[in-house]
Amino acid sequence: MAVGPDLIEMDGILGNNEIHVWHTDLTAQEAAIDRLFPLLDHPEQSRAARFLVPEPRVQFILSRAFLRIALGRYLQVEPREVRFRTAEHGKPELAGAGGLYFNLSHTDGTTAIAVTRSGRVGVDVERVRKNLEPVALAARFFSQKESDWLRSQPAERRFAAFFACWTAKEAYIKACGSGLSIALDSFGVIPQPGDGELNLQTYGKPEDSRRWSMWQLDLGPDLRSAVAVEAVNCQVRLGRWPAAGAKI
Numbered sequence: 001m002a003v004g005p006d007l008i009e010m011d012g013i014l015g016n017n018e019i020h021v022w023h024t025d026l027t028a029q030e031a032a033i034d035r036l037f038p039l040l041d042h043p044e045q046s047r048a049a050r051f052l053v054p055e056p057r058v059q060f061i062l063s064r065a066f067l068r069i070a071l072g073r074y075l076q077v078e079p080r081e082v083r084f085r086t087a088e089h090g091k092p093e094l095a096g097a098g099g100l101y102f103n104l105s106h107t108d109g110t111t112a113i114a115v116t117r118s119g120r121v122g123v124d125v126e127r128v129r130k131n132l133e134p135v136a137l138a139a140r141f142f143s144q145k146e147s148d149w150l151r152s153q154p155a156e157r158r159f160a161a162f163f164a165c166w167t168a169k170e171a172y173i174k175a176c177g178s179g180l181s182i183a184l185d186s187f188g189v190i191p192q193p194g195d196g197e198l199n200l201q202t203y204g205k206p207e208d209s210r211r212w213s214m215w216q217l218d219l220g221p222d223l224r225s226a227v228a229v230e231a232v233n234c235q236v237r238l239g240r241w242p243a244a245g246a247k248i
């Protein structure tokens, strides 16, 4: 299905067949860190204190506060009351809130969260970097089809193309929640121009592919993002939160 209408208000109203993806510009929220830190629970605050470098610490605190505020709206509880548990491979899940799935991703300056009732969900956002060798990395980690596709792209577009493919693969891995125990060349996703639905192929297990929906999302210049959900006949909706210029 196509990408649905943009989300405007984070009012917690979520249709049964919808995946909501909210993204925020973290740099615009840095001044709010002292106000947002108390929203984290003690394990999160302890984890924040263990970061040695300020940038990832700030990114973690703001992202967790953003996640708690957002999930609080969907669950109709205060942000501090949102309770997490950690699944086997480290994926955070909601404790005792059957039926609501979420996932979070952060990259330099941006966080995205996906929320749905439809099924397991994964989201990934990456800022396009040019300090790597896309063709060599794809040959090493991607499936043959993805690697061939990347090589077919014009040289100047290969960095963005690499991250488009990377985020799509990562969204699926994160939805499954089993980390890198899934072989990266056991499935493939070929990015398409613009926003829109992607076609996941799980090689040798086509019936698995048919259970999944996946989209690539435009979160801004130099960002590549994708979301994957274990459901069909659903639509993804995208929202920037808070609105441009506003504070959390």
Ligand SMILES: CC(C)(COP(=O)(O)OP(=O)(O)OC[C@H]1O[C@@H](n2cnc3c(N)ncnc32)[C@H](O)[C@@H]1OP(=O)(O)O)[C@@H](O)C(=O)NCCC(=O)NCCS
Pocket (backbone or CB within 6 Å): 060, 063, 089, 090, 091, 092, 103, 104, 105, 106, 107, 122, 123, 124, 125, 141, 165, 166, 169, 170, 173, 174, 175, 176, 177, 178, 179, 180, 184
């Ligand atoms: C753990 C993993 C999710 C890290 O992903 P990442 O791209 O480095 O980081 P992201 O910002 O997208 O996601 C991190 C968030 O995902 C969530 N997360 C953690 N473990 C997770 C898991 N096993 N599954 C799904 N989500 C997970 C957490 O909310 C985490 O944020 P937090 O640490 O602030 O709580 C995992 O997929 C991984 O190790 N990937 C390695 C990268 C790689 O080789 N990818 C191959 C793509 S081709």
